[in-house]
Amino acid sequence: MAAKKLLLIDGNSVAFRAFFALYNQVERFTNGDGLHTSAIFAFKNMLDVVLKREQPDNVLVAFDAGKTTFRTKMFDDYKGSRAKTPVELLEQLPYLREMLTYLGIKSYELAEYEADDIIGTLALAGEKAGYDVVVVTGDRDLTQLSTDKVRVDVTVKGVNEIEQYTPAHVLEKLGVTPRQIIDLKALTGDTSDNYPGVTKVGKVTAEKLVKEYGSVEGIYEQIDSMKQSKMKENLLNDREQAFLSKQLATIKQDAPLEITLAETVLKEPDLIKLRQFYQQMNFQSFLAKLDQNNAINLDLGADEGAATVPVQPEIQYVTLTREMLKANIFGNQSEVTFYLELLGENYHLADLIGFGLLVADQIYVSDDVTLLQEPAVKSMLMDESIKKNVFDLKRTTVALNRLGITAAGLNYDMLLASYLINNENNSNDVSTVAAQYDYTSVLSDEAVFGKGVKTAVPTEVAELLQHIANKLMAISDLKPTLLKKLAEHEQDSLYDEIEIPLAKVLAQMEITGITVKAPTLTTMQNDLALRLQELEQKIYAEVGEEFNLNSPKQLGTILFDKLGLPPIKKTKTGYSTSVEVLEELKSQSPVVQEILDYRQINKIQSTYVTGLLKVIMGDGKVHTRYLQTLTATGRLSSVDPNLQNIPIRIDEGKQIRKAFVASKPGWQIFSSDYSQIELRVLAHVSGDQTMQQAFMDGIDIHANTAIRIFNLSSPHEVTSLMRRQAKAVNFGIVYGISDFGLAKNIGIARSQAKQFIEGYFATYPQVHEFMQQSVKSARENGFVETIMHRRRYLPDIHSKNFNLRSFAERTAMNSPIQGGAADIIKIAMINMNKALAENKLQTRMLLQVHDELIFEVPDEELETIKKLVPSVMDSAVKLDVPLKVEYGYGPTWYDVK
Structure with a gap:
């Protein structure tokens, strides 16, 4: 999912720019009372442009509280040379803030601080909270705030022409990092803000000094080593002045604000x-x-709560009718753009509310989806020779199937193309995806349909039809751009040969669904309810009183106050009772393990047993949705319901799989999965000869690793504990695990974990080399790739924040491995689907669960499938080590292992 966006506007600065943008017309912009309104008018125009472009979740406009600030107390003449603000502008500011309130936008000022400090503090808070932050200002001083997550847009001309400052743009334009802008100003001073800097140090000299010494502090730490010069003399004489100027230039990011991010939500x-x-x-x-x-x-007297729908660009369209369809208006066109509008994300169930077709430069739209079943439209949608451009191929295919239409010829998917180009571009909203390519002629679905419980079809049909028409144009107009970028990234084959065919396979799997026996789940529901009741009573008896087991606060009181267990961690609301904390405490009291058991079983009951019962459809099946564009690694995710996360490490979780059965008598559930696929991908991409040889010889890779890291002489010396620890090292290395993380995972000392990791890299030196090279490549290119050129962009790889940078480095190491494994199983699914069709088999592929494929197979095809599935999966991709597939089958999913 895309991060939420926080928009911060420098109220005084932008209002000043707005006022002077219409300065020559200021007398024309007055109301009946003689109030000047030019700044309010221009500010509102700017606001419309910015809100449409950025689509923020949170907005705040910051204002200066007055001339007296902590900076004027430090330096009397701070901003002392500035001309007085025109009264024509000053009189507008209270009304401007009134308008913001009515627009649902929070404005704020803070005594003794400037608007810059409010923005700086909220920008940092927003970044820490995971927001993408955009600052709009007319003051270039704020460019010091730009980071990988904070962009500063500076108005250049008027209020609508902007220059976007990112760290890269700052470096390109100024030759320094954003934070070093403060050092430049400390040396040069600022005539606008009226503080001096260092005598005769101008822009060029300041830039040279900052580049060489890093900061003002760095200059003075090494000033003794400078050769004698007039500049050195000035630096020494103005030392105090330089540090004062730096303080004045530094925007506060810890101002004592009385508002929170939650209060900035756009209303x-x-x-x-x-x-x-x-x-x-x-x-x-x-x-x-x-x-x-x-x-x-x-x-x-219209309803006060009516939703606002912004103006939509008026792309011309024709409303389609049955009479028009009888006239063969489409002729013989070879390519069309099609969009089917749904009200809701789950296309298995969401209402179909309209559609549109772009044929030979003419747009046809309708809110009557039954027209899709008319021969002229239906035959076109089912004709393989007519190529269709769509936004989301799988969504379109599944939704059309509900109308009895088997779509064919869908060969361009805007969402998939955009996702491959940059996996952050994965929104289900055409507007959001289009905006990534500076295409703004389509509104967001939220703007048209509302959000959450307010989601509804617009009361005016024209609004719906215009929205569909605009989406069609976005899909069509951006197609050349996206296809060109795919080719530039060498991703056209990944798109054409993997993601597009896979979308068609997934659509069929989703349509087919998997049969789930409700009575089996109901029996489990009753059994688990009794089990939970027994655990409750046992826990109450042991602690000597009843309490709400689902209340962390009450549980904390019982464990730490009454039972006297040592508190591991505290939160704002009291003692932490997280699973992590309880795991550390379970050896100190048997009741802790019982509480852990209760939580686990309660989750299985509510999330999986009760949850699955709610989503069984009228055909007795569940129809999950596979999110093809969610993960950065390329792995598929299952939702509504999530069938990939059914817990199987405890028996209560495994039992759920007994409810999953074949749809016909005399059929079996057949499961096949790749063995250690990520380690095999690692062996291939790293070229490590020791690891490759182990796989070539069919040696147990975990036992092989155990022999090396424990310095054993033969496999017979490997105990089950050693193998388990070696397995944790093998898979931990794939995910860039640290010695601290490994120690915690397998319950050993950190020093021993460090030895294990060092022993691992000594055993597989080329793995270590590969990981170092991956990080280096990410630093140089900004991304890493899988063997199929699937990219993972890593903007934090150069971050000064150690945690962000470290995470990016670990991601650089593991993404080619995880992504490579995802590519392989996707190819296997495509090939498997072809093989079933070519062999004219009734067997159907139903589910993909990580490295496992689930089929339903008629008994008479079982022997064929036992040979066919492994052979297809084994040959999906040619690696330097063999792929290995294991399979099982039985009357239920539970029985296949």
Whole structure:
């Protein structure tokens, strides 16, 4: 999922720019009371542009509280040379903030601090909370705030032409990092803010000094080594001045704000008050848009809670009718763009509310989906020779199947193409994906349909049809751009030969579904309820009282106050009772293990048993959705329901698989999975000869590793514990595990874990070399690739934040391995689907669970499948080591192992 976005606007700075953008027309912009309104008008225009472009979740406009700040206390003449703000602008600021309130946008000022400090503090808080942060300002001082997660947009001309400052742009333009901008200003001073810097140190000299010494502190630490010069003399004389200037130039990121990020959430506008405000300001154009967009007459008492739908670009379209279809209006076109609109994410169930076709430069749209079943449309959608461009191939295929239409010829998928180009571009919203390529002529679904419980079809059909038309144009217009980028990235074959064919395979699997016996789950539900009741009573008896087992606060009181167990960790609300904490405490009291058992069984009951019962459809099956564009590694994810996370390490979890059966009598559930596929990919990509030889010889790789790291002489000396620890090392290395992490995982001392890892790399030196090379490649290119050129971008690989950088480095090591394994099973699924068709078999592929494929097989095909499936999966990709497939079968999924 894409990160939430926080938009921070420098109110005074942008209002100043807005005012002077219309300075020559200032007298024309007055209302009936003589109030000047030019800054409010231009600010609102800017706001419309920015909100549409950024689609933020949270917005705050920061204002200066007054001339007296902590900086003026440090330096009396701070900003002392600035001309007074025009009264024509000052009189508008209270009204500007009033308008923001009606728009649902929070504004804020803080005594003794500047707007910059509010923005700096919230930008850091937003970054820490995982937001993408965009700052809009007219002041280049704020560019010091730019990071990998914070972009600073500086208005260049007026308020709508901007220059975007990222760390890379700062470095390119100024030759320094964003934080070093502070050092530049400390040396040069600032005539605008009226502080001095160092005598006769200008921009060029300052840049040279900062590049050489890193910072003001670095300059003065090494000033004794500088050769004698007038510059050195000035530096020594103005030392105190330089450090003072640095303090003045530094934007605070720890200001004592009285607001939180939660208070900056963008709210629904107050339409009644907004309309009254526009009337007061005499903003006729804003009034017209407000009424047009909302299709309401507030004077007639319309609902105050009505949602705002922004203006949509008016791409021309024709409303399709049955009469038109009878006239063969489509002719013989060889390519069409198609979009099917649904109200909701789960396309197995969501309402189909409209569709559109772009044929030979003409757009046809309709809110009557039954027209899709008319011969002229249905035959076109089912014709393999007519190529279709869509946004999401799988979604489109499954949804059309609900109308009895077997789609064919779907060969361009905008979402898949964008995802491969950059796996952050994976939104299910056409608008969001299009915006990544600077295409803004389509609104977000949220803007048109609302959000959450407010989601609804627009009351005006024209709004829906216009939205569909705009999506069609986005899909069509951006196709050449996306295909060109795929080719530039050498990803066209990954797209054409893997992701597009896979989407078609997944669509068929989702349509087929898997049969789940509700009575089996109901019996389990009753059994687990009794088991939970027994555990409850046992726990209550041991602690001597009843309490709410699902309340962390009450549980903490029992464990740490009453039973006197040592508290491991505290949270803001009290003692932590996380699984991690309970695992550390279980050796100190038997009740802790019982609490862990209760939690585990309770989760199985609520999430999987009860959860599955809710999603069995009328055909007696569950139809999961596979998210093809969610993970950065390329692995598939299962949702609604998630069939990949059914717990199998404890018996209660395994039992759930007994409910999964073949759909017909005389059929079996057949499972096949790759053995140690990630380690085999690692052996291939690293070229490590020792590891490759072990796989070539069919040696147990975990036992082989155990022999090496424990310095044993033969496999017979490997105990089960040694093998388990070696297995943890093998798979831990794949995920870039540290000695601390390994020690925690297998319960050994950190020093011993360090020895294990060192022993591993001594055993497999080329693995170590490969991992170092992966990190180096990521630093040089900004991404790593799988064997199929699947890219993983790593913007934090150069981060100064140790944790962010370390995570990016670990990701650089493991992404080619995890992604490579994902590529292999995807190829196997495509090949398997072809093999079933070519052999005219009834066997159907039902599920993919990580490295495992699940089929249902008629008894008479069982012997064929036992040979066919392993041979197809084994030959999916040619590696330097053999792939190995294991299989099993039985009447239920539980019985296959």
